[in-house]
Amino acid sequence: MRNFMRTILAAGIALAAMAGARAADLDVVNVGVTGRPDQAQLELARARGYFEKQGIDVHFVPGGASGQDYISSLATNQIQVAAGSPNAGMFNAVNRGIDVRIVADWAHLGQSDDSTFSFVARKDLLDSGEIKTVADLKGKPIGVGPQFGAYNEMFIYKMLKSAGLGMSDVVAEFINFPDGIAAMSGKKIVGTLMIEPLVLIAHERKVGEVLMPASKIDPGAQVAVVLYSPQFADNKGLATRYMVAYLQGVRDMLNAYVKRIDTDATTDILMKTLSIKDRHVWEAMSPHIVDPNGTINVKHIREQAEFYKMRGEITGPVPDVEKLIDTRFAEGAVKILGKY
Secondary structure: OHHHHHHHHHHHHHHHHHHHHHHHHOEEEEEEOOOOHHHHHHHHHHHOOHHHHOOEEEEEEOOOOOHHHHHHHHHOOOOOEEEEOOOHHHHHHHHOOOOOEEEEEEEEOOOOOOOOEEEEEEHHHHHHOOOOOHHHHOOOEEEOOOOOOOHHHHHHHHHHHHOOOOHHHOEEEOOOHHHHHHHHHOOOOOEEEEEOOHHHHHHHOOOEEEEEEHHHHOOOOEEEEEEEOHHHHHOHHHHHHHHHHHHHHHHHHHHHHOOOOOHHHHHHHHHHHOOOOOHHHHHHOOOOEOOOOOOOOHHHHHHHHHHHHHOOOOOOOOOOHHHHEOOHHHHHHHHHHOOO
8 A cells, every 4th residue: 555655646746747847848928917808818718728739828917907007017028918908098108118019909899789888878868768869968977988098088079079069068977887887876977888798787787778889980999909018029939829829719709609609618717717707697798899810900099099199198299000010920820720
């Protein structure tokens, strides 16, 4: 028995040594994450071993409320990858000489039936007829999202303009997305900007309904992008391998929630790894849209920079957007994976 136990112990030590050796052979990549549902593609890529198959030991670094919180960490290569919205803060950082690279799509708006990013009005006001169209928001308090200088401002501006209104025609209140349902329930506002799954939750609780999806005003808008540190981008081989794994996660997400392939198994993973623990929510809400080939809407990013400059939120010139964008990694990944 003693010899048997020695044999088992020796085998365990050998297996641990082999695992350690394998881990030592992997390239460590630190990825800034927010923990929001739009992290689904990353969670799938990690859980299904796509990064490891590419020789990458991916470390998720939590703590940022948004991608903007990771800009300085990217610039100094403390983290190598993050996701964030093109916004005034990012463009101002670029004008100060901070170097980041926009390398792939993280989320964009679809066509007019995409409700992932929508202005939601109170159901009682819609039912009574007090609010029928965007024009009926005039003079009323509305939630415009968490801050100016980001896409939420651009959408609200475009939405109001479509009805002949301006920002001064409404009482604009900054409301974080998770607080929108409570603000409408308490009748502090007549409507607010929301993202999924909050759009679905507002509907199911009979608090609010979509008045205007952003996709109807601004189809194809580039809402968020994948960012690389300059040092990581210089390592083309590793940066491309990372992109291969990332796009595999994107494709799995689209297969599950658009094509309805392997949906149950995909939802099982996301329920374990992200904050939404309700299977119904995952499978009923509109999934955020990501290009399976990583393609970026460069024209829209340029439009955003020009908008923030027009609004006085960019100090200095409008940055040369094309110099920020590096499509080599997505293109290289598609050569390996094939076009989706």
